[in-house]
Amino acid sequence: MKFKVYHNEDFKPKLNLNKKKTFWTGVVVLLIILFIVSDLGIALVSEYIWMDSLGFSDVFVTIFSARILLFAVGFLLFSCTLFLTLLGIRRAYVRNFQPDELPFVFRHSKLFFLSSWGLSFLYGLIGSSIVQGLGWERFLTYQHQVPFQVSDPVFGHDVAFYVYTLPFWNFVVSSLLGLIVVILIIQGSAYGISKLYWTDWGARVQLMLSVLLFGVVLGAKHFLGRYDTLLSDTINGFQQKSVVYGVSYTDAVINIPLAYVLAALPIISALAVIAGLSRRNWRLLVAGPALYVIVLLFGQLAAWGVQQFMVTPNEFHREEPYLEHNLIFTRQAYGLDNINQQVHPGTGTISGDLVERNSLTLDNVRINDARPLLDVYNQIQSFRTYYQFNDVDVDRYMIDGEYQQVFIGARELNTDQLPSQAQTWVNRTLRYTHGYGIAASHVNEVTPQGQPEFLVKNLPPEGSPEITRPQIYFGEQVYPHVIINTKVDEFNYPEGESNVTYRYTADTGIPMTRLNRFIYAWEEGSPRIFISGLINQESQLLRKRNIMERLNAIAPFLTYDQDPYIVVRDDGTLIWIVDAYTTTRQYPYAEPVGAGFNYIRNPIKAVVDAYTGEVHFYVVDPDDPLWQTYANIFPDLFTEEIPEDIQAHFRYPVNMFTYQAEIFRTYHMSDLEVFYNREDMWAFPTEKYYDQDIIMEPYYITMQLPDEEREEFILMQPFTPNNRQNMIAWLAARNDGENYGELLLYRFPKQRTVYGPQQIENRINQDPYISQQLNLWSQGGSRTIRGNLLVIPIEDTLLYVEPVYIESDSRSSLPEVGKIIVAYQDYIVMEDTFAEAIERLVEMEAGAVRPDGAQPGQDEQTPLIVTAESLVEQLADLFESYRNAMAAGQWEQAGRMMTEIEKQLADWKRQQGGGETGSDEAAETDDEEAESATGQETEVE
Structure with missing residues (x-):
């Protein structure tokens, strides 16, 4: 078949274009492009200047270089592929159609090239943005990966393959697959509508090449997909769950072998499609894809059948080796494989000697609660509406030579709370620039009015630890940028009817040169930065003052704890400490937690100076392979030499400990059959807060561990059996010195009951x-x-301590510690102070006083006169608890409730009779009546 070739002279369509309008349209488009490019350029330059001022320019350059490289590769790949595809389609159309039959855009070569390049440019931008945005970290970690020295039991790959290599190649394959699908859609639409794939060899070649590439890339995706079986708990496309996270019996028998078949089938199918296109054979064209779909569906059905008819009837024995893999690898992933486990008898008795031996522990028992305490800090120590305490944290300090646990909070500035008339640019940017000082209080002392006993208070700060530089320029608030050392003095703190001013003394901000003023005026959209006469050559810009924003901008590849805490260094300066985590969801066989990852470590403590904004990333776990990989990428980012006064305040993070405890609830079981049946599942106990039962969170205490010589700072979490309230164990993380990060588990004997927190409540x-x-x-x-x-x-004993706060219902209420409740074994006391409660418990244990407060030998009279109305209310509550326990099958709990009911009735009778019961006969009568009442109540049940 011959086609007539038309030259431009043979056909020149008339274009009725308004040249003037086109010119101005072009100018507007050019200006928009220049503005966008300039805005992006300014943003990059401003970020580089800021990073360089902090000493992290190499981090910026490394990340930016990787982004640029991937952007260039992605842009060329996506844009060139689309342009060549469009060019090939036009040539096929020109060869086979008359000029007046061509689509409009194909008739004029200049218009075609302009529009094609425009579409290709846009497509290249979209593709490259995805590639560089999602791929730069995978690219860098793939290049600099460090092995975990742990191999998976199925394919024999090091864990690093799943954490670094597999995500990178999955990303490459997915990007290519998306590109080829778009090209196939364009080619299929263009050649399908015109039917050129039957008549034009060039069109067929293009389609054949795209189909072959699609088959190869899809096959590669299936080939890599076999590794996904180690990272999932589903066994087929129907999302059927397996008892094992990771490779299961069905995966080993069906899904992994099927992945090899599915890796080859797309290529075979692509060849069949190519043969069908060449021979114009519909059967070959359809046979390949149909075979692929049939095998895919058959594999899914086969996996379902094996799971239903081979695994489920004998699940434990089929899955036993895979359950072991799941157990071992999950413990490794969360750092639970080296827990030091001991037995805690929980049977010790309280005595004066025990109290004396453990005086430091008892002196640091927290009788204040951080939740109501935050309201107290904000009402007593904020002084002005624009000051705010965002949080109150627990830490420890050496104060007057003693190791003491304290509450501490930072007094930050919230310029949004300034009066409306003071909400000016000068005030928000030049004058009100920083918060001021901290407040700190004892955890175990209150004033006679029930308020915290402050260690540090007032403005300027008074007390110990001494504060030498109280200004807080960087903190947890959502701070705007500020400019310091201007012609306007900064507000420091209020003093009577006037204000004390201040001048910034550090040199860590961005110098306000004329060029920098222009750059940051553009970035902030604030011309005042550039034109204000109040800013001079000595001025500095403090940028990204929220510490979380600051850290995420410097090292976005780390995950940061959302609870920073303020620390007073030995020289009296203030710093923020933020726990930084390395996480991944690619650890084979490891069960994920609610946050979506299945591996976590805390190798880095990020420290931000509250005054200068300087940032240090201190290494506390150099054995973490994820950190080692990032250290290869950013060799100058991390610091392994840690100042002692900073290291002394490192805390094992509550969030990480919570994740570990959540996993350990199930993965503490070592017997595979018990683990499979979840027979020994643990739970977090509940406690009462206000009038609600809430899940107990981990908490810091100071205590002396068994076999240790001194008290130390401990993070602990009690456990109860699933659906029961007695305490079965407690997990502890050590925080001090060389023992930092060590996990300890203390189990209670199963043959006796140890009260859990809710039972005490x-x-x-x-x-x-x-x-x-x-x-x-x-x-x-x-x-x-x-x-x-x-x-x-x-x-060997346990104390339970709970403060009771009293506050009014008014909006401006001030919670006050009213009483301290302390429980020990079967004794519960409520006193004005913790020391009085301990003294009372020691006397009760020694027999010096009875639980009801009477001295031995005195008439057994209840010191509290119980009214009939209160007795009825108490008995109603007790009987409701009894009914609930009976309904739940908790016979022991029900028995205790009934014993308490009998005791209340007996006490009432003694009160009504005025003294002792009087005779054995009267006591027997009481017992008979109680038994009769018990029998009647049981019959009612």
Whole structure:
């Protein structure tokens, strides 16, 4: 077949274009492009200047270079592929159609090239943005990866293959697959509508090449997909769940062999399609894809059948080796494979000698609760509406030579709270630039009014630890940028009716040269930065003052804890410490937690100076392979030499500990059959806060661990059995010195009951004296707050401590510590101070006083006169608890409830009779009546 070739002279369509309009349109488009490019350029330059001022320009250059490289590769790949595709389509059309039959854009070569390059440029930008945005970290970690020295039991690859290599190649294959699918859609539409794939050899070649590439890339995706079986708990496309996270029996028998078949089938199918296009054979054209789909569906059905009919009837024995892999690798991924486990008897008795031996532990028992304490700090120590405490944290300090646990909070500046008339650019940018000082209080002391006993307070700060540089320019607030050392003096702190001013003394900001003023005026959209006469050559710009924003901008590849805490260094300066994590969801066989990852470490402590904004990334876990990989990429970013006064305040992070404890609830089981049946699942205990039962969170305490010589800072989490309230174990993380990061587990003997936190809460509710007092305090416009219930292990015994706050119902209420409840074994006392409560418990254990407060030998009279109305309320509550326990099958709990009911009735009778029961006969009568009542209640049940 011959086609007539038309030259431009043979056909010149008339274009009715308004040249003037076109010119101005072009100018507008050019200006928009220049503005966008300039804006991007300014943003990059401003970021580089800022990073360079902090000493991290090499980090910026490394990331930017990787982005530029991937951007260039992605742009060329996506744009050139699309342009060549469009060019090939036009040539095929020109060869086979008359000029007047061509689409409009194909008739004029200049218009075609202009529009094609425009579309290709746009497509290249989209593709390259995706490639550089998602791929730069995978590219760099793939290049600089460090092995984990742990191999998976199925394919024998080091874990680094799954963490670094597999994500990178999956990203490459997915990008190519997306590109080829778009090209195939364009080619299929262009050649399908015109039917050129039957008549034009060039069109067929293009389609054949695209189909072959699609088959090869799809096959590569299936080939890599076999590794996904180590990173999932589903066994087929129907999302059928397996009892194992990672490779299961069905994966080993069906899915992995199927992946090899599916890797070859797309290539075979592509060849069949190519043959069908060459021979114009519909059967070959359809046969290849149909075979691929049939095998894919058959594989899914086969996996479903094996799971249903071979695995499920004998699941444990089929999955036993894979359950072991899941157990081992999950423990490794969360750092739970080297926990030091011991037995804690929980049977020790409290005595004066025990109290004396553990005086430092008892002196650091936290009787204040950080949640209501934050309100107290903001009301007592903020002084002005524009000051704000965002958080109150727990830390420890050497104060007057003693190791003391303290609460500490930073007094930050919130310019949004300035009066409306003061919300000017000068005030927000030049004058109100920083917060001021901290407040700190004892965890274990309160004033006679129930307020915290402050260690550091007031403006300027008074007390110990001494603060020499209280200005806080960088913190947790959403701070705007500020410019310091201008012709306007900065507000420092209020003093009476006037204000004290200040001048910034460091040299860590961005110098306000004329060029820098222009750059940051553009970036901030604030011309005042450039034109203001209040800014001079000595001025500095402080940028990204929110510490989380600052850290994420410097090292975005780390995951940061959302609870920074302020620290006073030995020289009196203030710093922020933020825990930085390395995480991945690519650890084979490891069960993920709710956050989506299945591996976590805390190798880095990020430290930000609250005054200068200087940032240091201190290494605390150099054995972490993920950190080692980032250290290869950014060799100058991390610091391994840690100042002692900073290291002394490192805390094991609560968030990471919570993730570990969540996993350990299940993965503490070592027996595979017990693990499979989840027979020994643990739970987090509950506690009462206000009037609600909430999940108990990990908490810091100071205590002396068994076999240790001194007290240390501990993070601990109690556990209870699943669906039961007695305590079965507690997990601890050590925080001090060389022992930092060590995990300890103390199990309680299973043959005896150790009270759990909720059981203590219930006993508090059931105590006639305490419950009545709590009810009385909750009346008349007041309410009670039950603070943290802390379990305090002391040698072989356990104490339970709970502060009781009293506050009014008014909006400006000030919570006050009213009483301290302390429980020990079967004793519960409520006193004004913790020391009085401990003294009372020691006397009760020694027999010096009875639990009801009477001296031995005195008439057994209840010191509290119980009214009939209160007795009815107490009995109603106890009987409701009894009914609930009976309904839940908790016979032991129900028995205790009934015993308490009998005790209340007996106490009432003694009160009504005025003294002792009087005779054995009267006591027997009481017992018979109680038994009769019990029998009747049981019959009702």
